[in-house]
Amino acid sequence: MLALAVVLPLAGCATDSGSPDTAPSASGSSAVGGGTATAAPEVRAQLRVDGDIRQYLLHRPPAQAADGDGNGDGPKPLLIAFHGRGADAAELRAKTRLERAATARGMLVAFPEGLGHGWGAGAQATKQRPDPALDVRFTEALIKHLVRTERADPDQVYVAGFSNGGSMALRMAAERPALLAGAASVSGQLPTGDAAVEPTGPVPVMVVYGADDPVRPLAGLPSPPPDPEEPILPTRSARDSAAAFAAAGGAGEPVTREEKGYDRTVWRLGKDAPGGDRRSGGTVQLLVVDDAGHTWPGSTVPPPEGFGPVSKALDATDTILDFLTDPGPGH
Numbered sequence: 001m002l003a004l005a006v007v008l009p010l011a012g013c014a015t016d017s018g019s020p021d022t023a024p025s026a027s028g029s030s031a032v033g034g035g036t037a038t039a040a041p042e043v044r045a046q047l048r049v050d051g052d053i054r055q056y057l058l059h060r061p062p063a064q065a066a067d068g069d070g071n072g073d074g075p076k077p078l079l080i081a082f083h084g085r086g087a088d089a090a091e092l093r094a095k096t097r098l099e100r101a102a103t104a105r106g107m108l109v110a111f112p113e114g115l116g117h118g119w120g121a122g123a124q125a126t127k128q129r130p131d132p133a134l135d136v137r138f139t140e141a142l143i144k145h146l147v148r149t150e151r152a153d154p155d156q157v158y159v160a161g162f163s164n165g166g167s168m169a170l171r172m173a174a175e176r177p178a179l180l181a182g183a184a185s186v187s188g189q190l191p192t193g194d195a196a197v198e199p200t201g202p203v204p205v206m207v208v209y210g211a212d213d214p215v216r217p218l219a220g221l222p223s224p225p226p227d228p229e230e231p232i233l234p235t236r237s238a239r240d241s242a243a244a245f246a247a248a249g250g251a252g253e254p255v256t257r258e259e260k261g262y263d264r265t266v267w268r269l270g271k272d273a274p275g276g277d278r279r280s281g282g283t284v285q286l287l288v289v290d291d292a293g294h295t296w297p298g299s300t301v302p303p304p305e306g307f308g309p310v311s312k313a314l315d316a317t318d319t320i321l322d323f324l325t326d327p328g329p330g331h
Helices: 025-029 089-096 098-104 136-147 164-174 237-246 316-326
Strands: 003-004 042-049 053-057 077-083 108-114 152-162 180-184 205-210 253-257 262-268 283-289
Touching: 003 205, 025 283, 042 136, 053 089, 053 098, 053 136, 053 205, 077 089, 077 098, 077 136, 077 164, 077 180, 089 108, 089 152, 098 108, 098 136, 098 316, 108 136, 136 164, 136 253, 152 164, 152 316, 164 180, 205 237, 205 316, 237 262, 237 283
Parallel strands: 077 108, 077 152, 152 180, 180 205, 205 283
Antiparallel strands: 003 042, 042 053, 053 108, 253 262, 262 283
16 A cells, blocks of 8 residues: 655754654645755655555755756656665765765665664565565655655656665665666675575666774674664675676676775676667675774764764765766776
């Protein structure tokens, strides 16, 4: 079941996460804007999916950025950005400033809220998440909704995320490659073991990872510690996560080069995998950032204690958006 809720503008929302909206109503459906030039640039909205009322923040680009002729009516690229475990949409927005960089590129950007401040990034049912596919369906419904109501371009839908949200972005890319034009993860890896997620088709993917991540090590968490709030899933290494997407995309051998402050490994997607012709020129990339922890490179927001340093050698926000909009080997 999918229904729309009241969509409310957020005044001064650059630092304020806002409060939960009321439940969906019939009048709310008719009040939803269509992404016109007069629509509020940022709103908090709700969507009912599988009986749950799910929330998200939506940033609309200025009409001039969204459409070259200035009328704002053309289809717009869409970025779905998943926050990390224990965080929320406002925290990810402040850490990454994705909404500024994305809207400057004429992109819609939606920050969905995870249930219990987390995401079901793995395929295994748990006590906390008895339906492990719930967040996949929510993301699909959110994309469909924004295509219909905000004129998001279904051929230019991207996902990105941090930590648990990065793993959620990778799950969407793995299980719904035809839905996406690209995906990016910062400090997030593919789940493995009983919760394993396997890429099923070609899609451009970028994995950005701190070489000194103390929370989710670069080498993965084959035997993670128990978490009383919600089990921490075992994961592949960052390289194996990227390589799995490369293999699903029919890529050849990778090429690694040193850049200032990080190493970049690139796999060029082939045309042998089913659907590979749709990804002509696309790549899978792994960026391992020197002197970086479980953090978003380039962020000005101090990380929690124990998360390690923030690298200034790389602006992850611009790097990711440049890659998503042009996923060739030069980025």
